[in-house]
Amino acid sequence: MGNQTTKISLDTLDREYLLGECDGLKKLQKEKWIFLNGRNIKKIDKYAFKGLKKLEDLYLNNNEIEEINENSLVGLTNLRELCLNGNKLKRIKSKTFNGRLENLRKLDLSKNEIEEIDENALVDMTKLNELKLNENKLKRIESKTFKGLWWIESLDLNNNEIKEIDENGLVDMTNLENLYLNGNKLKRIESKTFEGLKNIKYLNLKENEIEEIDENGFVDLTNLRELYLYRNRLKIIDAKCFEQLNSIALIHLYKNQFETIQTNIKSYFNEFLAAKYGWRIEQNKERLNSNGGYISDWEEFLDQFVALKLGE
Numbered sequence: 001m002g003n004q005t006t007k008i009s010l011d012t013l014d015r016e017y018l019l020g021e022c023d024g025l026k027k028l029q030k031e032k033w034i035f036l037n038g039r040n041i042k043k044i045d046k047y048a049f050k051g052l053k054k055l056e057d058l059y060l061n062n063n064e065i066e067e068i069n070e071n072s073l074v075g076l077t078n079l080r081e082l083c084l085n086g087n088k089l090k091r092i093k094s095k096t097f098n099g100r101l102e103n104l105r106k107l108d109l110s111k112n113e114i115e116e117i118d119e120n121a122l123v124d125m126t127k128l129n130e131l132k133l134n135e136n137k138l139k140r141i142e143s144k145t146f147k148g149l150w151w152i153e154s155l156d157l158n159n160n161e162i163k164e165i166d167e168n169g170l171v172d173m174t175n176l177e178n179l180y181l182n183g184n185k186l187k188r189i190e191s192k193t194f195e196g197l198k199n200i201k202y203l204n205l206k207e208n209e210i211e212e213i214d215e216n217g218f219v220d221l222t223n224l225r226e227l228y229l230y231r232n233r234l235k236i237i238d239a240k241c242f243e244q245l246n247s248i249a250l251i252h253l254y255k256n257q258f259e260t261i262q263t264n265i266k267s268y269f270n271e272f273l274a275a276k277y278g279w280r281i282e283q284n285k286e287r288l289n290s291n292g293g294y295i296s297d298w299e300e301f302l303d304q305f306v307a308l309k310l311g312e
Helices: 013-019 024-028 263-277 298-303
Strands: 033-035 057-059 081-083 106-108 130-132 154-156 178-180 202-204 226-228 250-252
Touching: none
Parallel strands: 033 057, 057 081, 081 106, 106 130, 130 154, 154 178, 178 202, 202 226, 226 250
Antiparallel strands: none
């Protein structure tokens, strides 16, 4: 067989070869970890892992998997981590992950070619707390893409082609703490884009094409600590965007295209800093300049804002 293996079939010698086992199915049934990285696997057959009830971690990274057949993962009732990064998956179908994966904690689908996730494709993963979908080709997050993922704490969507997040697209993720959306093609943050994400602490929106943020775009993010907005296309910014960010510690705004800094944004930052430290921008310009000099205007202040850590 050598490196020409193209599928996983647990009822043939392919299974023993791929897993490096000599004692067959009896020994495999006791395994908790299986590594099949870099094996040139192209397809996972139905019931490929049937009988592996004790398996907790399954690694299938850096193969050439284009398809996961329905019922391929049936029987993996104790699986906690499934890693499929670096493959050639293009679509996650509604039954791709059927098989009662109710104990899965981490799913890594990064560095594939995924363009589409079917409605309710992940709905049965009720205990999932980390989902990696970075470096794929997703263009839109629909209202039911992530339906039912109540316990997700970390969602990585960086470096896709996302232009739009539907209303309620993230609403079920009430326990989400870290959200990576950097390197996409978002143009606007709507009032309900991040609705319900009251536990989020880290939000990365850098290197998108954001031109506008609705004044209620961050209204629910009362526990947010770090907000990254640099390298977007913002021209005007309003303090109302930040008014509910009661826990904010760090905001990155530099490398945008600011033309106008509204009066209320100046008042916001002065009031915020005065409450935190008892000092104002105009009186402490040298403390805001990472190069040790004075800041002459607000555009320069915003360009240097990466150096200001509000929580310290």
